[in-house]
Amino acid sequence: MAKPIADVDIDASMDEVQRRLMFEDECILVDEQDNVVGHESKYNCHLMEKIESENLLHRAFSVFLFNSKHELLLQQRSATKVTFPLVWTNTCCSHPLYRDSELIDENFLGVKNAAQRKLLDELGIPAEDVPIEQFIPLGRMLYKAPSDGKWGEHELDYLLFIVRDVKLLPNPDEVADVKYVSREQLQELIKKADAGEEGVKLSPWFRLVVDNFLMKWWDHLEKGTLAEAADMKTIHRLKN
Numbered sequence: 001m002a003k004p005i006a007d008v009d010i011d012a013s014m015d016e017v018q019r020r021l022m023f024e025d026e027c028i029l030v031d032e033q034d035n036v037v038g039h040e041s042k043y044n045c046h047l048m049e050k051i052e053s054e055n056l057l058h059r060a061f062s063v064f065l066f067n068s069k070h071e072l073l074l075q076q077r078s079a080t081k082v083t084f085p086l087v088w089t090n091t092c093c094s095h096p097l098y099r100d101s102e103l104i105d106e107n108f109l110g111v112k113n114a115a116q117r118k119l120l121d122e123l124g125i126p127a128e129d130v131p132i133e134q135f136i137p138l139g140r141m142l143y144k145a146p147s148d149g150k151w152g153e154h155e156l157d158y159l160l161f162i163v164r165d166v167k168l169l170p171n172p173d174e175v176a177d178v179k180y181v182s183r184e185q186l187q188e189l190i191k192k193a194d195a196g197e198e199g200v201k202l203s204p205w206f207r208l209v210v211d212n213f214l215m216k217w218w219d220h221l222e223k224g225t226l227a228e229a230a231d232m233k234t235i236h237r238l239k240n
Contacts, residue, residue, distance in 0.1 A: 026098040027058040030156050032142060034059070034235060039098035046083055048152040051144065058095060060155035061111045062205060063119065064214075065091040065130075066163045070222055071180040073168075074189075075123070077203070078176045083147040086176060088189065089203035094118040095155075108137045108232070111158045123178070124169025136161045138217055138229055141236040145204035156235065157205055161217065161226060183218055186210075208238045 025042040036059075044050045045058045065073045073091045077084055096102035096114035104110040112135045119125040139159045146152035170178055181189065190210065192200040202210075220229040 027095045028098050030057055030059050034156050046151050048146050048150060051152060051154045057154050057156060060095050061115050061158040061160055062090050063092040063115050063160050067165050067180060071182055073180050075175045076177040078174055083151045083153060084203050087201040087203045089206040092118050092122055115160055122171050122174040125166045129166045130162060130164055134162050136226055137232055139231050141238050143205060143208055143238050145240060159209060204240045212238060
């Protein structure tokens with residue numbers, strides 16, 4: 001069945017890279033207990049109409065990469081991103097794909113493989129700089145967030161920490177800007193976002209992590225007790 005003309009026009013205005021990813025990438029569909037129930041295109045997974053009418057929920061991950069000074073690497077999403085363009089967010093946020101290497105449940109290996117892949121795609125960080133065994137899964141959250149009326153997110157998001165000093169080569173198709181922040185600098189950025197200053201906006205998933213987990217986990221990171229903070233049994237159902 002052909003798409004409505006309006007949809008065709010909107011799709012044609014997409015950046016070529018984003019259009020390719022939207023239609024070629026197959027996200028992993030899950031139920032609210034994180035059981036795999038199928039797969040669907042990235043395009044359909046991010047259409048609010050589909051999210052609302054079919055309750056499409058897909059698996060995602062959010063990486064929080066810290067350097068050896070325990071500063072957090074943030075990225076500003078590119079202007080061509082279909083959902084949440086030009087917002088500031090954590091180091092890397094994306095989706096494991098419906099492929100064997102990213103469907104492995106044991107030790108959360110599928111999600112870690114996807115995180116390693118996207119750190120290279122988005123930030124130019126080679127796999128050897130972010131070894132699989134260095135990713136620390138700390139929790140899972142389920143959330144829904146509309147972006148602009150047409151697009152949005154409905155994700156079961158794996159939250160991963162990693163501490164590595166890395167070289168960056170950001171991909172301009174994915175990333176507009178990057179910066180490391182201390183805890184205090186992040187608080188200043190949050191204040192600007194809350195006040196609407198300098199056009200600063202934060203992604204909804206990043207804000208949920210900040211408000212519910214990040215500062216406590218940052219404490220554990222600095223104390224060397226991060227493993228104690230991990231809770232991969234609970235799925236936190238959160239709202240902005």
